[in-house]
Amino acid sequence: MIRVLLRVLGHEYAGPMRRTVALMTATAVVEGLSYGLLFPVLRALLGGGDARPWLIGFAAAVAGYAALRYLSDLAGFRVGTSVLHAVYRRLGDHLARLPIGWYTPGRVGEVSVLAGRGVLRAMSVSAHFLAPFVSACVTPLTVVGVMLVVDWRLGLAALAAVPVVAAVQVWTARRSVAADAERAARDHDATARVVEYLQAQPVLRAGGRTGERFRLLDDSLRGLDAASRRSALSALPGVIGSALTVQAVFTGLAALGAYLALGGRIGAAELLATLVLAARCADPLLALSEVGGALRAAFAELGRLDEVFATRPLPTAARPVAPRRHDIAFEDVTFRHGDRTVVEGLSLSVPEGRRLAVVGPSGAGKSTLLHLLARFHDVDAGAVRVGGVDVRAIDPEVLMAKVAIVFQDVYLFDGTIEDNVRLGRPDATEAEVRAAAKAARLDEVVDRLPGGWSANVGEGGALLSGGERQRVSIARALLKDAPIVLLDEVTSALDPVNEAAVHEGVERLAAGRTVVVVAHRLRTVRRADRIVFLDGGRVVEEGTHDELLGRGGRYADFWALSTVG
Known part of the structure; x- marks a missing residue:
């Protein structure tokens, strides 16, 4: 998705977007590392040692994370705002250069939707969805790395859950792709029918049909309603499956931690920190399905934008010649x-x-x-x-x-x-x-x-x-x-x-x-x-x-x- 986004943005805004993604990734890593400081903090508190240095370090890490989060969110909004203007300008310039034959009647609704909420949805990625998505992916992986350092058994158990969660997310996305595509197609068709209905008002009124419903528009809106229902229903099993998987992973880690603690292989501090970290990582993982759905919708619009930008305008001469006559x-x-x-x-x-x-x-x-x-x-x-x-x-x-x-x-x-x-x-x-x-x-x-x-x-x-x-x-x-x-x-x-x-x-x-x-x-x-x-x-x-x-x-x-x- 990032590659498509960078291609749509063009060279001018690809650099700022890469830097924003890098900043968001660094923020998510720092967040995971700050959670890792819970292990020494709890060891010191429960073991009767001096916890002040660790608490100061933990507070500093949280403050550093907060600063990075502020900067990354601000960068996301700034890049989102600037690229929104840039994409509108680029889209307008590109549409003005496309051959007139490209503008078939069926593209009226398509371009109308794309130039309206399509661009807004696609460009909202950096401002609203990219940071939560990066955080939901990178922070849990960082926590898994911390757990591997603290206790290899808990770390391996958490690491084994990664492909399971990823598989559920991929399965959810694949289930929703066809339904989302159908809904988008119905949306474009409904928009075109609304335009047609407005343009047909003189004919409808001249024919005395002002009180009748416009059958083509009604059929199109009913199709959009049905497609929206199918899209929502297709995502439901994935949401439920993702929730069950995350809860199962949390339960498994809790059970393994309890078993190791009862056997004296880990202390109470490690068990408590593991439960806290697992619970903290569960929230972004549970939200991943919702964020993933929004990203898929944005990605679909990005794909349509990419298709428009991939349409070649009429070629221009490398060395243009200016005519001196006008015959x-x-x-x-x-x-x-x-x-x-x-x-x-x-x-x-x-x-x-x-x-x-x-x-x-x-x-x-x-x-x-x-x-x-x-x-x-x-x-x-x-x-x-x-x-x-x-x-x-x-x-x-x-x-x-x-x-x-x-x-x-x-x-x-x-x-x-x-x-x-x-x-x-x-x-x-x-x-x-x-x-x-x-x-x-x-x-x-x-x-x-x-x-x-x-x-x-x-x-x-x-x-x-x-x-x-x-x-x-x-x-x-x-x-x-x-x-x-x-x-x-x-x-x-x-x-x-x-x-x-x-x-x-x-x-x-x-x-x-x-x-x-x-x-x-x-x-x-x-x-x-x-x-x-x-x-x-x-x-x-x-x-x-x-x-x-x-x-x-x-x-x-x-x-x-x-x-x-």
Whole structure:
């Protein structure tokens, strides 16, 4: 577990964690050795000798242990707090670098649980569970070593009990692994179902089902309840077995000590000290099952974190090249998503400062071209080039600085309108922000909202309409002032008023830039310098609007359908 924890923490925090574990181990050893001083203390007290030196030594040992325990607990909390921040930061950075294809719908609940209580549970190891676990393992072993020195027969008896206690703990852990894994899987599924239930509210209410229970969510919660019961029941035999084993070991040592004392082989001081030490070691051993259960839960979360961190982000070039031009080229590109070939053998180019429109039926691979150009994915064959340079050879930050993207589904962060616009260029002046907003006709929205620029947009932009969110997105892209603009279905779901405003903003955004636009509403592509019709991941037709209409092919059929009514 420690190896997995250190791997998750990374090199920066592995050292402090190792030092904390070493300090906890030293504390547990000192605790065991301080208990060993009971033998000379009791000998002196029961034998009529001078016990003061031993009592002073015992008090000093206890004081030393208390100081070490304070320092080790403090180190555990400090490391736990610092690594919690570090893991959240590392997780966020890593998730931002993973390919977009990694984010399947099933991972919504998984990442939500992992980024929430999963990280908290995993990182609570050093603050709450590591010290008791180390103490429960190391202190009894130290006491066994002391007993071997004092009386080899009692020491061997105690040593013989070590593999028995360890075997019971291993058996308990193995019994619980499958049930714990099932419970975690059910937990993730239930979280995903809760998210789905919330997202499905408009559909449920439109269907008049507001009073009904959501069957999928109910089934998921019932499954989680059953899995939790099975997890608790699977741990019960181990807890009982561990308690019985510890009590049996204590009884055996007491019986052996009494036998040796009655036979005159050991004195009353040794017997009494042995009973005290055995009783003192019983408490952490009995708590080991509870601590072990918490550690297994934390270890499971560590394993999931480790799996996420083990997922390779898109590779970066050892010697990145910065393009000097802003033309775009797809050269014999093939891209597969799972078992499906989305784009196959596609080649096309966009000269610098020109506009390319990509049209075609749903599932034709139109949006995939934008994703490949922004390097959300890497191609399986061929190359995507910007300024003649393969996007895989460009530093990701340099590539993103050259590209402004406006999607159909705009996501806004919970904050003010100005905060969301400034994401395009955080160091922009107030005049530049206002100019970008005016060009996107966002100023009209700001003027009618209570609070103006300080108006909160809500999580995901929920307090704004679709058209208003799209204007924020265009203003953000205008502020970024990137030489390449990617537009994906930006007006397909807007009312006529917002469509006109967004279309005007898009025209300002596209002026003088290299543009690739994906659209279903073909009226928005008439001004494109070139249009390609995509189907099945291949270019079926290409040319200008008038040329394609004159051919009477697939594009002409789409145009006729789009202009009906």
